[in-house]
Amino acid sequence: xxxxxxxxxxxxxxxxxxxxxxxxxxxxxxxxxxxxxxxxxxxxxxxxxxxxxxxxxxxxxxxxxxxxxxxxxxxxxxxxxxxxxxxxxxxxxxxxxxxxxxxxxxxxxxxxxxxxxxxxxxxxxxxxxxxxxxxxxxxxxxxxxxxxxxxxxxxxxxxxxxxxxxxxxxxxxxxxxxxxxxxxxxxxxxxxxxxxxxxxxxxxxxxxxxxxxxxxxxxxxxxxxxxxxxxxxxxxxxxxxxxxxxxxxxxxxxxxxxxxxxxxxxxxxxxxxxxxxxxxxxxxxxxxxxxxxxxxxxxxxxxxxxxxxxxxxxxxxxxxxxxxxxxxxxxxxxxxxxxxxxxxxxxxxxxxxxxxxxxxxxxxxxxxxxxxxxxxxxxxxxxxxxxxxxxxxxxxxxxxxxxxxxxxxxxxxxxxxxxxx
Numbered sequence: 001x002x003x004x005x006x007x008x009x010x011x012x013x014x015x016x017x018x019x020x021x022x023x024x025x026x027x028x029x030x031x032x033x034x035x036x037x038x039x040x041x042x043x044x045x046x047x048x049x050x051x052x053x054x055x056x057x058x059x060x061x062x063x064x065x066x067x068x069x070x071x072x073x074x075x076x077x078x079x080x081x082x083x084x085x086x087x088x089x090x091x092x093x094x095x096x097x098x099x100x101x102x103x104x105x106x107x108x109x110x111x112x113x114x115x116x117x118x119x120x121x122x123x124x125x126x127x128x129x130x131x132x133x134x135x136x137x138x139x140x141x142x143x144x145x146x147x148x149x150x151x152x153x154x155x156x157x158x159x160x161x162x163x164x165x166x167x168x169x170x171x172x173x174x175x176x177x178x179x180x181x182x183x184x185x186x187x188x189x190x191x192x193x194x195x196x197x198x199x200x201x202x203x204x205x206x207x208x209x210x211x212x213x214x215x216x217x218x219x220x221x222x223x224x225x226x227x228x229x230x231x232x233x234x235x236x237x238x239x240x241x242x243x244x245x246x247x248x249x250x251x252x253x254x255x256x257x258x259x260x261x262x263x264x265x266x267x268x269x270x271x272x273x274x275x276x277x278x279x280x281x282x283x284x285x286x287x288x289x290x291x292x293x294x295x296x297x298x299x300x301x302x303x304x305x306x307x308x309x310x311x312x313x314x315x316x317x318x319x320x321x322x323x324x325x326x327x328x329x330x331x332x333x334x335x336x337x338x339x340x341x342x343x344x345x346x347x348x349x350x351x352x353x354x355x356x357x358x359x360x361x362x363x364x365x366x367x368x369x370x371x372x373x374x375x376x377x378x379x380x381x382x383x384x385x386x387x388x389x390x391x392x393x394x395x396x397x398x399x400x401x402x403x404x405x406x407x408x409x410x411x412x413x414x415x416x417x418x419x420x421x
Contacts, residue, residue, distance in 0.1 A: 081336025
C-alpha cells in the first residue's frame with residue numbers, strides 16, 4: 001500500500017512513467033471552468049470544458065478507448081488592435097465538440113496506442129490522427145516514450161483571395177461558414193472560404209528512476225504548422241486602415257522540459273520541480289519554471305500546492321498598437337495576438353484529491369477497485385509587457401504597463417472523477 005501511495009504522490013506532482021501495461025478498465029469525467037477579465041476594459045472570456053473518457057479491455061493485450069469533450073466559449077474582445085481598442089469590444093459565443101477513438105496494445109514492458117479524433121465548430125474543423133508508444137528498458141528503471149500527431153484542419157475566412165495584405169477584410173461573426181461535415185467544407189462564393197492548416201507534432205520523453213523515491217524526466221517537443229494561422233476575426237490598425245491581421249503561413253516550434261519528483265518518505269509528501277524552454281521560427285522565446293508540493297493527510301486525502309512563473313518575448317513582427325498605426329508593420333506581417341506579444345504571468349493553485357483504494361482488495365463504493373475525486377483551482381496573474389518600451393510609447397514603460405490596478409486576471413476551477421475497475 002505504501003508503494004501505491006508513493007506512485008499516487010508522484011502522479012499528483014505531475015511526473016510518472018507511462019504505463020507499460022493497463023490491466024484495469026477506467027472511466028474519467030471532468031468539468032473545467034475558466035474565467036478571464038481583460039485589462040483596460042477590453043472584455044473578458046469564459047470557457048466551460050466538460051470531458052469524458054472511457055477505456056475498456058479488448059482481450060489480454062488490447063484496449064479500446066472512447067472520448068468526448070466540448071468547449072462552450074463566450075465573452076467579449078477588442079475587434080481592432082489599436083490604442084483606443086476599448087471602444088470596439090464585441091461579444092461572441094461558440095461551442096466546439098470533439099470525439100476521440102483509440103486502440104491500445106499492451107505488453108509486459110511496452111505499449112502502443114493508435115488514436116483518431118474529429119473536432120467541429122462553426123468556423124473550424126479538425127481531423128486528428130496519432131500514434132504513441134513507450135517501452136521500459138531492462139530493469140524497468142528507464143522508460144522511453146515517443147508520439148506523433150497530424151492535424152488536418154480547416155479554418156473559415158473571408159474570401160480575400162484577390163486582396164493585398166492591407167486590403168484583407170476580417171470576418172464579422174455573422175458571415176456564413178457553411179459546413180457539410182467534418183471532412184467536407186464548402187466555400188460561400190464571394191463571401192467566405194475555407195483555408196487549410198496542417199500540423200505535425202512529435203514528442204519524445206525519457207523517464208528515469210534514480211532511486212525508489214526520485215524520478216526524473218527529460219522531454220522534447222517539436223511542431224511544424226503549415227497553412228492559415230491568423231485569427232480571421234482580428235483587425236489591426238495599420239497606418240490608418242484596419243485590415244485583417246497577417247502572419248506567416250509556416251511556423252516551426254520546439255521545446256525542452258526537465259522535471260524531477262522527490263518522495264519524502266518520512267513526511268509522506270512529494271516535491272516537484274520543472275523547467276521548460278521554448279523557441280519558434282517567428283521569434284517567440286520563453287522560459288517557464290514550476291514548483292509543487294503534494295502532501296498526504298490520513299489514508300485518502302492528498303493536497304497539492306503549486307506555483308509557476310512564465311515569461312516570453314514577442315514575435316519578430318509584433319509591435320505595440322501605437323507603432324503599427326504610426327510607423328506601419330514590421331515587414332509584411334502584423335498581428336494583435338496576445339500570444340505573440342511579450343508577456344509574463346504567474347499561476348498559483350491548489351488541488352484537493354480523495355483517493356479511495358481498499359487495502360484488503362475489496363471494492364471502493366461497492367463498485368470500483370480505485371476511485372480518485374479531484375477539486376482543483378488556479379489563479380492567474382498576467383503582465384502584458386510593452387514591445388516598444390520607449391518614452392513616446394502611449395503603452396508606457398514596463399513599470400507603467402504593469403500598474404493597471406487589476407490584481408487577478410483569470411481563474412480556473414476543475415472537478416474530476418477517475419474510476420478503475
